[in-house]
Amino acid sequence: MTTIREIARQAGVSVKTVSRVINREPMVGEATRNRVLAIMKSLNYVPNVAAQRLARGRSQVIGLLFQNATWAYLHDVLEGSLSIARDRGYSILTRLVDVRTERDREELLQMVAEQRVDGYLFTPPCDNAPELLDALHQRTIPFVRLTPHNRELPYPHVTASDFLGAREITDKLIALGHRRIGFIMGDTDHIASHDRLAGYRAALQANGLSFDPRLVLPGDWQFKSGTAGGAQLLQRRPRPTAIFASNDDMAAGVLSAAHRLGITVPAELSVAGFDDVPLAEQVWPPLTTVRQPIQQIARQASHLLIDLLEGKTLPALHYEFPTELIVRESTSLNPEAAGAR
Amino acid sequence: MTTIREIARQAGVSVKTVSRVINREPMVGEATRNRVLAIMKSLNYVPNVAAQRLARGRSQVIGLLFQNATWAYLHDVLEGSLSIARDRGYSILTRLVDVRTERDREELLQMVAEQRVDGYLFTPPCDNAPELLDALHQRTIPFVRLTPHNRELPYPHVTASDFLGAREITDKLIALGHRRIGFIMGDTDHIASHDRLAGYRAALQANGLSFDPRLVLPGDWQFKSGTAGGAQLLQRRPRPTAIFASNDDMAAGVLSAAHRLGITVPAELSVAGFDDVPLAEQVWPPLTTVRQPIQQIARQASHLLIDLLEGKTLPALHYEFPTELIVRESTSLNPEAAGAR
DNA sequence: GACGCGCATGACACCGGTGTCATAATGACA
DNA sequence: TGTCATTATGACACCGGTGTCATGCGCGTC
Numbered sequence: 122m123t124t125i126r127e128i129a130r131q132a133g134v135s136v137k138t139v140s141r142v143i144n145r146e147p148m149v150g151e152a153t154r155n156r157v158l159a160i161m162k163s164l165n166y167v168p169n170v171a172a173q174r175l176a177r178g179r180s181q182v183i184g185l186l187f188q189n190a191t192w193a194y195l196h197d198v199l200e201g202s203l204s205i206a207r208d209r210g211y212s213i214l215t216r217l218v219d220v221r222t223e224r225d226r227e228e229l230l231q232m233v234a235e236q237r238v239d240g241y242l243f244t245p246p247c248d249n250a251p252e253l254l255d256a257l258h259q260r261t262i263p264f265v266r267l268t269p270h271n272r273e274l275p276y277p278h279v280t281a282s283d284f285l286g287a288r289e290i291t292d293k294l295i296a297l298g299h300r301r302i303g304f305i306m307g308d309t310d311h312i313a314s315h316d317r318l319a320g321y322r323a324a325l326q327a328n329g330l331s332f333d334p335r336l337v338l339p340g341d342w343q344f345k346s347g348t349a350g351g352a353q354l355l356q357r358r359p360r361p362t363a364i365f366a367s368n369d370d371m372a373a374g375v376l377s378a379a380h381r382l383g384i385t386v387p388a389e390l391s392v393a394g395f396d397d398v399p400l401a402e403q404v405w406p407p408l409t410t411v412r413q414p415i416q417q418i419a420r421q422a423s424h425l426l427i428d429l430l431e432g433k434t435l436p437a438l439h440y441e442f443p444t445e446l447i448v449r450e451s452t453s454l455n456p457e458a459a460g461a462r
Numbered sequence: 463m464t465t466i467r468e469i470a471r472q473a474g475v476s477v478k479t480v481s482r483v484i485n486r487e488p489m490v491g492e493a494t495r496n497r498v499l500a501i502m503k504s505l506n507y508v509p510n511v512a513a514q515r516l517a518r519g520r521s522q523v524i525g526l527l528f529q530n531a532t533w534a535y536l537h538d539v540l541e542g543s544l545s546i547a548r549d550r551g552y553s554i555l556t557r558l559v560d561v562r563t564e565r566d567r568e569e570l571l572q573m574v575a576e577q578r579v580d581g582y583l584f585t586p587p588c589d590n591a592p593e594l595l596d597a598l599h600q601r602t603i604p605f606v607r608l609t610p611h612n613r614e615l616p617y618p619h620v621t622a623s624d625f626l627g628a629r630e631i632t633d634k635l636i637a638l639g640h641r642r643i644g645f646i647m648g649d650t651d652h653i654a655s656h657d658r659l660a661g662y663r664a665a666l667q668a669n670g671l672s673f674d675p676r677l678v679l680p681g682d683w684q685f686k687s688g689t690a691g692g693a694q695l696l697q698r699r700p701r702p703t704a705i706f707a708s709n710d711d712m713a714a715g716v717l718s719a720a721h722r723l724g725i726t727v728p729a730e731l732s733v734a735g736f737d738d739v740p741l742a743e744q745v746w747p748p749l750t751t752v753r754q755p756i757q758q759i760a761r762q763a764s765h766l767l768i769d770l771l772e773g774k775t776l777p778a779l780h781y782e783f784p785t786e787l788i789v790r791e792s793t794s795l796n797p798e799a800a801g802a803r
Numbered sequence: 804g805a806c807g808c809g810c811a812t813g814a815c816a817c818c819g820g821t822g823t824c825a826t827a828a829t830g831a832c833a
Numbered sequence: 834t835g836t837c838a839t840t841a842t843g844a845c846a847c848c849g850g851t852g853t854c855a856t857g858c859g860c861g862t863c
Binding site for chain 2: 810811812813814815817818819820
Binding site: 122165167168169170171172174175180185195196199200203212213214215216217231234235236237344370373374376377380381399400402403404405406 | 521
């Protein structure tokens with residue numbers, strides 16, 4: 122492996138000058154720079170990052186934390202953050218953690234002490250540990266949360282507009298003539314659950330429909346809670362003609378429940394989800410849902426984190442991106458409404 | 463941050479002795495070791511990995527490469543490799559690459575030159591680049607492939623027994639009385655596709671059934687090719703009473719095709735998949751499939767890679783793990799056979 | 804009592820960069 | 834022509850560990 126000293130020797134300059142060229146520092150003469158660059162290229166030189174890290178006292182590594190996020194979500198997060206990190210000279214260290222355990226929380230702090238990572242990107246549900254966030258903040262370890270559970274904390278985060286997305290898809294169901302629309306909630310300690318419920322309620326109200334609490338069932342984002350909630354809602358009399366589940370996994374559960382009860386979708390029941398994960402297209406019938414711009418969110422979050430790592434101050438703490446309504450075959454005109462016309 | 467010198471000073475020993483304690487080297491007196499450990503603990507000392515890496519000339523980081531693997535797969539790979547890496551003092555650097563591009567291939571080599579990573583774990587389809595593997599081998603950069611496309615190359619890999627798994631699930635369908643069993647293949651330049659087909663054929667032969675090439679359709683692992691292949695198979699007369707798709711995504715596609723044609727599963731058609739991804743449980747009806755021990759494979763691969771990194775030679779190049787048959791509701795007795803009894 | 808040996812420890816160079824500060828060269832300006 | 838700011842460059846310590854080799858010591862052996 123060729124070193125900076127070898128380059129310096131061949132170029133007839135000091136190692137510091139080579140270092141300046143490597144780091145694109147301004148105070149280097151045009152001719153010198155070109156000479157050094159040429160030699161670096163001819164020798165196939167690449168700087169040793171371990172040495173850079175030691176000398177700089179920074180690792181230029183971002184820790185990306187996740188636990189059990191859906192994998193489509195993780196994919197988009199990786200895709201987005203890796204591209205930004207690469208552009209800005211950082212690496213991504215993926216870490217599977219359980220922030221509820223003291224052990225993992227300790228380890229995250231230690232990773233920084235060891236100079237393995239400089240800062241963290243949190244994906245849900247990892248961000249759901251205020252004591253950890255406080256500890257990080259106290260040690261001035263930068264971090265950014267993506268689509269966090271809790272939006273009240275005074276720490277930076279980037280998210281999608283759950284409220285508007287939910288309102289839009291509920292509006293759509295209402296526009297299709299549905300009046301009795303079931304709702305299955307996400308995990309209650311995830312703020313998005315409440316926002317999506319609020320969006321649902323806002324749409325009802327805006328359309329002059331009354332909110333019926335019996336049509337709202339709890340869930341936990343998992344497929345099984347969709348099956349259970351769906352089965353329960355479909356026993357209500359009069360039966361809801363549409364069900365909006367707070368995510369696609371649960372919506373797929375609703376489809377299963379409907380199949381099991383012999384109820385055809387969308388003829389007898391419209392089903393809507395949220396997130397637009399690949400599953401949404403792979404169930405029968407494909408789900409009408411709401412797409413979140415996860416890659417965009419991840420890119421923005423990465424930029425923010427790197428800005429923080431480089432000592433900049435952020436113009437704002439919280440960033441919100443709009444969602445997109447995706448209409449597929451799991452929803453249709455309410456037959457009752459069609460008949461009443 | 464406290465350094466090794468501070469520890470040495472307080473313990474009244476040389477930095478080298480502290481270094482020995484840190485690295486659990488043998489030649490340290492019992493009393494000295496305990497004294498040093500106590501001081502390290504009291505000062506909350508953690509060694510600086512950047513310094514270690516520089517001094518040792520190794521990064522203790524494993525690059526985990528992937529492209530568009532299914533995310534359940536990636537999850538298990540991460541879960542498995544992270545746990546081993548953690549135990550053995552390594553980190554995992556996740557990397558999204560497209561090995562077909564010269565640029566990404568260059569970058570992988572550069573990452574090693576920069577001492578960012580010491581070796582690589584390849585997940586499909588990333589391993590499908592012989593020129594890259596050769597280049598790595600030539601530079602003696604260790605790597606291990608997980609469930610690789612090509613098993614002929616003389617490089618280490620860990621995989622599951624596609625052949626046996628496919629034979630077992632086909633056996634199961636035959637045991638249920640099916641005689642006309644459609645088959646949808648995976649991507650043909652993936653060796654697993656051929657192994658699964660071979661398993662299917664072996665089961666037919668072992669049961670005295672003749673192989674009918676008209677019942678075998680091409681596919682590419684994607685959901686859509688399952689839809690297409692399923693639709694085509696279901697137009698054959700006499701119609702197959704069962705379809706074995708080479709992975710769960712395509713099997714889900716077959717389910718969709720059946721739904722669209724009004725064919726009920728499993729009453730009129732049994733459907734089987736392969737891989738047991740979460741999707742398998744989330745479609746209707748839940749899929750009978752074959753589970754690969756991905757976490758186990760990932761753990762084994764990580765061990766092998768770290769052994770290589772630490773200069774050991776492997777007892778064998780290729781490792782194969784058995785699969786597990788998972789029976790769910792997408793398969794049932796062949797009604798024709800039941801009637802014929 | 805001299806010798807050899809195994810164990811415990813330390814001195815010191817070294818890994819390959821970066822940061823700080825000094826210095827030389829150049830040009831503008833009084 | 835002297836002064837001073839500006840630009841370009843270099844010397845050298847330093848980051849925080851590890852590897853190599855030398856050394857000291859206690860003890861069994863002849």
